[in-house]
Amino acid sequence: MTRDVAVTGIGMITPAGVGANTTWQGLCSGQSFSSAHDPLLTGLPVDLSCPVRAFDACDHLPRRTVRRTDAFIHFALAAAQEAAADAGLTPTTADPTRIGVVLGVASDSFTGVDKVCDRLRNGEHHLVSPLFLPRTLPSMAAGEIAAHLDYRGPNFTVTSACASGGHAIGVARDLIRSGTCDIVLAGGAESGRSPVTAISFARMGALSTRLHDPSGASRPFDRDRDGFVLGEGAAVLVLENPDHARARGAAFQGTVAGYGASADAHHPVNPHPDGGGLQQAVRAALSDARMTPADIDHASAHATSTPAGDAAEARALNRVFSAAPPPVTALKGAIGHALGAAAAIQAAAALLTLRHQAIPPTANLSHQDDAVDLDIVLKAPRSARLHTVLTTASGFGGANAALILRAP
Amino acid sequence: MPLTHDTVVSILAEVTGVDEKQLTSQTTLLDIEMDSLLLVEFAVVLEERHGVDVADNLDLTQDSTITELVQAVAEQSPNAAAVPSTAAAQ
Numbered sequence: 001m002t003r004d005v006a007v008t009g010i011g012m013i014t015p016a017g018v019g020a021n022t023t024w025q026g027l028c029s030g031q032s033f034s035s036a037h038d039p040l041l042t043g044l045p046v047d048l049s050c051p052v053r054a055f056d057a058c059d060h061l062p063r064r065t066v067r068r069t070d071a072f073i074h075f076a077l078a079a080a081q082e083a084a085a086d087a088g089l090t091p092t093t094a095d096p097t098r099i100g101v102v103l104g105v106a107s108d109s110f111t112g113v114d115k116v117c118d119r120l121r122n123g124e125h126h127l128v129s130p131l132f133l134p135r136t137l138p139s140m141a142a143g144e145i146a147a148h149l150d151y152r153g154p155n156f157t158v159t160s161a162c163a164s165g166g167h168a169i170g171v172a173r174d175l176i177r178s179g180t181c182d183i184v185l186a187g188g189a190e191s192g193r194s195p196v197t198a199i200s201f202a203r204m205g206a207l208s209t210r211l212h213d214p215s216g217a218s219r220p221f222d223r224d225r226d227g228f229v230l231g232e233g234a235a236v237l238v239l240e241n242p243d244h245a246r247a248r249g250a251a252f253q254g255t256v257a258g259y260g261a262s263a264d265a266h267h268p269v270n271p272h273p274d275g276g277g278l279q280q281a282v283r284a285a286l287s288d289a290r291m292t293p294a295d296i297d298h299a300s301a302h303a304t305s306t307p308a309g310d311a312a313e314a315r316a317l318n319r320v321f322s323a324a325p326p327p328v329t330a331l332k333g334a335i336g337h338a339l340g341a342a343a344a345i346q347a348a349a350a351l352l353t354l355r356h357q358a359i360p361p362t363a364n365l366s367h368q369d370d371a372v373d374l375d376i377v378l379k380a381p382r383s384a385r386l387h388t389v390l391t392t393a394s395g396f397g398g399a400n401a402a403l404i405l406r407a408p
Numbered sequence: 409m410p411l412t413h414d415t416v417v418s419i420l421a422e423v424t425g426v427d428e429k430q431l432t433s434q435t436t437l438l439d440i441e442m443d444s445l446l447l448v449e450f451a452v453v454l455e456e457r458h459g460v461d462v463a464d465n466l467d468l469t470q471d472s473t474i475t476e477l478v479q480a481v482a483e484q485s486p487n488a489a490a491v492p493s494t495a496a497a498q
Contacts, residue, residue: 064425064441068449127455130448 009087104164165344166401260284275316
């Protein structure tokens with residue numbers, strides 16, 4: 001029995017586009033989707049963001065659902081529906097009790113929390129919306145997917161800050177390997193466009209303050225990088241037992257060949273300077289996939305565009321791939337940092353990279369940091385023969401996740 | 409802002425996400441999947457916009473019609489009109 005788990009469907013809602021194909025075109029354009037003056041962040045010292053554009057949730061979801069749920073749930077549902085359609089899932093495809101949903105979401109969405117706090121302060125308890133929790137809780141995205149698509153298997157949300165989406169796909173993969181599920185919709189969803197999120201990251205010094213150059217603010221691995229830009233979106237993969245997929249004649253988009261997870265055990269929010277935990281996660285993923293570093297054709301880096309994080313990640317990749325690191329890209333130059341969704345977006349984009357046999361460029365990389373000794377794809381997509389892609393993710397708390405996607 | 413039959417129906421449509429045109433006087437709360445959470449949300453909006461506090465006083469069931477809902481709201485509100493504004497104009 002193969003240890004690989006098939007990917008039979010992909011769905012993406014990102015600042016680069018609504019839908020996986022549009023996202024792919026946006027990523028290949030080489031442009032950055034970051035802009036200033038986000039109306040949701042008005043008055044804050046940093047109002048840069050990478051919003052999902054041209055997305056009307058009512059085009060994808062019932063209006064009553066849109067009314068009572070937040071943006072991250074809209075993105076998750078739309079991406080899940082796209083992935084399910086892409087995989088050809090119908091109500092009779094599989095026993096619904098054997099279809100799970102595992103999403104990575106980093107945080108409560110915080111939408112409307114200011115209003116709840118105002119009501120509390122004023123003693124107006126009867127004016128607090130009863131929908132506040134159901135619309136903001138991280139676990140609601142997976143729950144809404146189950147309710148809308150009738151998937152009755154295991155349903156939960158993993159949270160490891162900016163690595164959440166990577167862990168979600170890894171854990172979902174294990175649910176299939178173990179025989180618990182035939183199919184799991186796995187990915188991540190988030191919107192970082194909340195004043196609470198923005199001011200909190202800004203106060204930590206984590207956000208780019210390149211207000212004079214909004215489209216150049218997110219610049220992974222560039223010598224002038226100064227922090228990340230808040231993004232949003234969702235990516236959902238249909239993971240499936242390969243025998244199950246073959247039996248129903250589903251097309252393989254690729255396989256999840258390896259997964260590794262680790263903890264830095266170092267600092268609450270700073271990465272280990274040598275990316276020690278990240279190295280460990282990548283090695284674990286390689287071992288899980290029964291591969292060596294030489295088997296990896298391309299790496300999609302976590303690289304958020306913070307000075308310390310990108311440097312640590314570059315060192316980690318240099319250590320693991322001592323002889324010759326594969327070509328690297330960092331999608332956050334284009335789409336900013338979608339937090340809990342980011343690693344899932346990387347994984348979905350990695351599968352599209354394998355489909356198109358081209359590596360999307362790292363937007364805004366003008367002057368590569370001298371301390372970053374990597375072959376980074378910039379300006380335009382690079383064609384290459386690609387069988388495998390490594391994706392990396394790190395989050396506050398010191399959590400790391402690495403995935404290896406293999407061409408079908 | 410005076411609370412008319414039409415504004416009550418409009419809030420109901422907004423809270424449930426149901427198209428306002430599909431709400432008739434005989435539509436039931438069950439028809440529009442108005443569960444207990446949405447009923448409380450409806451009460452919050454009513455109070456926020458119209459100062460009508462109905463939270464604990466709406467004696468309704470899933471089989472209650474919109475006409476009955478509007479009447480129940482009107483009983484809690486001195487300035488509410490329990491008849492449709494169109495009917496009132498005739």
